[in-house]
Amino acid sequence: MSKDYYKTLGVERSAKADDIKRAFRKKAHEHHPDKGGDEAKFKEVNEAYQVLSDDQKREQYDQFGSNFENMGGFGQGGFGGFSGDFSQFAGGFGDIFQGFGFGGGGRTRTARGQDVAVDLELTLHDVAFGIEREISLHKNDLCDDCLGSGAKKGTNLKTCAECNGKGQTVRVQQTILGAMKAAQVCGECQGQGQKPEENCNTCRGQGSYKKTGNFTVKVPAGIDNGEQIRLRGKGEAGPRGSEAGDLYVRVHVKAHKNLARRGFDIFSRVMVPFTTATLGGEIDVETIEGEVSVKIPSGTQGGQTIRLQDKGINHLSGNARGDHYIEVQIEVPKRSSRKAKKLLKELENELQS
Helix, strand or coil: CCCCCCHHHHHCCCCCHHHHHHHHHHHHHHHHHHCCCCCHHHHHHHHHHHHCCCCCHHHHHHHHHHHHHHHHCCCCCCCCCCCCHHHHHHHHHEEEEECCCCCCCCCCCCCCCCCCCEEEECCCHHHHHHHEEEEEEEEEEECCCCCCCCCCCCCCCECCCCCCCCCEEEEEECCCEEEEEEEEEEEEEECEEEEEEECCCCCCCEEEEEEEEEEEEEECCCCCCCCEEEEECCCCCCCCHHHCCEEEEEEEEEECCCCCECCEEEEEEEEEEHHHHHHHHEEEECCCCEEEEEEECCCCCCCCEEEEECCEEECCCCEEEEEEEEEEECCCCCCCCCHHHHHHHHHHHHHCH
């Protein structure tokens, strides 16, 4: 009896490749034995996908049905037994089975350089307005002599004998579904598929070596304590000229003596003489821009807040800025002369009358 592969996957005969792949993902996840599914149905789903995901096989199936193998179109092999070897589908089953814990079927990526993390201490003023800082870093960097190839000058690269130039080796793993092939980066060539005929004397064939370099870090205005800046490709050099890792700069903001940050706003406290609070006047207040003169309205009370608009931290977007909030504390003299006490008493009587 002819099998209906379209029905097995739950798609129309006119379904596009993406629809078929999406349906397979859903069905495979539903029936996967490791997730409590039916192994027989899982095999049926895989069989259907092997045919419908291949344009040539799908065309033969549409013309002759599931017995198309017996029509002489594909020679030996067919689907006589579920082998679990998905390498022929490069990119088809590979990315799907990664989610189930099986290795990918397609070619793996070459090895990548390691990421590097450094700490950078900044002031409140630095993060308020942005700044450029030079940092010195000792790390694996591209070899200047071989430019990352790992080969001695005047020599060439040769095909890696371990992986036959594929950049990956394959190991067979026995599972409940049979033999499964898992690919991994070749340890001999680090995924390059090639090795130097003669190693570079400077880096000994690695394409990189430890050296100290300086980097300019642009710190954007508005960045906060604990956040990090990512510099792509500034981490450790990759093996033999492959992709370098990234550099992560972690920001640490030193506590300010008089100013505190909350979000993009600045908060501080200021002591105001009780006479100024009563009569009104001006006082100098410390801000992230330096000292500014602030008007104190007459009758200002202790605990009252004065807002300095747009005197806070610049937003990361660059199109807005926070405010500076000043909490007023009334300064009362601890000692008073006889004359001062007399005047204060007269003031008290005047205010009560």
